[in-house]
Every structure is written in C-alpha cells, then in structure tokens.
Amino acid sequence: STQSTWDAELSSYQPKTFKLDKHMGMCIAGLTSDARVLARYIRTECMNHRYVYNAPLAVQKLVTRVADKSQKCTQVASKRPFGVGLLIAGFDASGPSLYQTCPSGQFYHYHAVAIGARSQSAKTYLEKHFESFNDSSLEELVVHCLKALASTCSEGVELNQQNTTVAIVGKNHDFTVFDNEQVVKWIDLFAVSAAPTSEPMTE
Numbered sequence: 001s002t003q004s005t006w007d008a009e010l011s012s013y014q015p016k017t018f019k020l021d022k023h024m025g026m027c028i029a030g031l032t033s034d035a036r037v038l039a040r041y042i043r044t045e046c047m048n049h050r051y052v053y054n055a056p057l058a059v060q061k062l063v064t065r066v067a068d069k070s071q072k073c074t075q076v077a078s079k080r081p082f083g084v085g086l087l088i089a090g091f092d093a094s095g096p097s098l099y100q101t102c103p104s105g106q107f108y109h110y111h112a113v114a115i116g117a118r119s120q121s122a123k124t125y126l127e128k129h130f131e132s133f134n135d136s137s138l139e140e141l142v143v144h145c146l147k148a149l150a151s152t153c154s155e156g157v158e159l160n161q162q163n164t165t166v167a168i169v170g171k172n173h174d175f176t177v178f179d180n181e182q183v184v185k186w187i188d189l190f191a192v193s194a195a196p197t198s199e200p201m202t203e
Contacts, residue, residue, distance in 0.1 A: 017165045017177055021046040023056045023090050025167055025175040029116030030084030030103075038066060038082060059090035059097040063107050071105025085115050091170050114148060122148040139189060142166060146190040159187055 017027045018039045024046070028035040045065060049057035066086070073079045081103040088099045100115060101107045112130045114122035125148040133141060145166070150159050157163075161179070166186045169175040178186060 013163045015165070015179075017167050017179070019167075019175050019177060020088075021050075021056060021090075022174045023092060023169065024059055024062070024088065025090070025169060025177070026086050026088045027165075027167070028084050028086055029119075031082075032084075034082045034084040035086070038069075038084065038086065041069065042066060056092060058092050058094070059088065059099065060094070060109075062090075063088055063099040063101060066101050067105045067107045070101065070103055074104060087113065087115055089167070089169055090175070091173075096170060114152070116152075118152040118154075121151040125151050138168070138170075142168070142186050143190050143193045146186065147194065150190070150194070159190065161187065 014032050016029070016032070016035075017025065018035065019025045020039065020042045026035075026039070026042075042062060045062060046057050049055070066088070070082050073081045083103060085103065086099075086101040088097075088101065090097050098110050098113065099107055100110060100113055112126040112133065114126065126144075129144055133144070136144065146159060146164070149164070153159070161181065161183050164183050164187060165177060165179040166183050167175065167177045
C-alpha cells in the first residue's frame, strides 16, 4: 500500500554525504533538510569563486563562510540555528583538509574525527590509530574509516550497502562517492581485514 511505502521510505537510511565541488564534499549529522540548505549555499559559493577566479575555493575559506552564516542565525530572533553539524573534507593548494562545523558557528580542523550519535567509540579508534595514517595506502585508510564506523553500530547491526557510504578525495582524485552497489568492494575489503586470522597448527 501507499502508506507502507511511505513508512519504508521514512525508516530507510537517509543520504548523509554530499558532493560540493570537484575538490570538496561533506557528510552530516542532524537535520537533512538544513544540510541541503547549506549544501546549496556552499555549491553556489564554489561556483561563483570558480567563475571569478578560475580556481577552486580554498577549503578553509569556505568553512569560515559557512561558520559565519551559521553564527548569524544565532543572533537574530526571527531565525533558528541550523540543526546540523558538518564534516567538510577537501584537497586544495594547502593539501588535504578536514573540518567540523557546529550550529553555533564554531569550527575545528582535524586529522581525523567522527560526529553524530555514538561517535565517541569511533573517535577513540581514530585517536588510537591516526598517527599511522600518513604512511597508509588508500585501501588501508578506507578500512580504518570503516572499522571506526563499525564500532558505532548498535548490537546486531553490521555495515552493508544500505547503511554505508564511502567518499574519497585527494591529490589528483576528485571527490567521489561510493554507495549502494559501488560501496560493496570497500565493505568486502573491510570484512577481509576484520576477519580473525587462524593460528598455525603446532605438532
């Protein structure tokens, strides 16, 4: 029936990863509708900058504009703060960047971080391993991310193509989102790395 279809759509996993420009994207924790408003604003800022300067907008400059926009909403009685936190990742002339923005207008620069419900266990994992990230391959970095994500899952919930999205950006690599069937190869790689290794038999 129509009602059951609507219920299924409402209870399904919602997209939380957005491509903003060729060199930048974001994931969100909070109200998806507010995230779409900010994504539209960011994409416009990126397009305007490319049109005027024929160059990509620096990630830090973009994050500062988003933070200013968020902070203004806390000063006006006729508006409410954006109900969403962002993780903005990108690669520009200064190298790779990862920023977290808050509805208050504050923003933070990280090597690795997690946001959202049950994110503390993911933060703990990332804090334990981040020093090895500079020497890790792309595949190893993705596996680290999926291990951190898996640590936040509720009991009985496993990573699968319905609830997992992988996004990659870097030098000579435009922001690319892997979801649905495309993310299966990364989940399989994670499953292999997470599988317990059998101990050699001894006589």
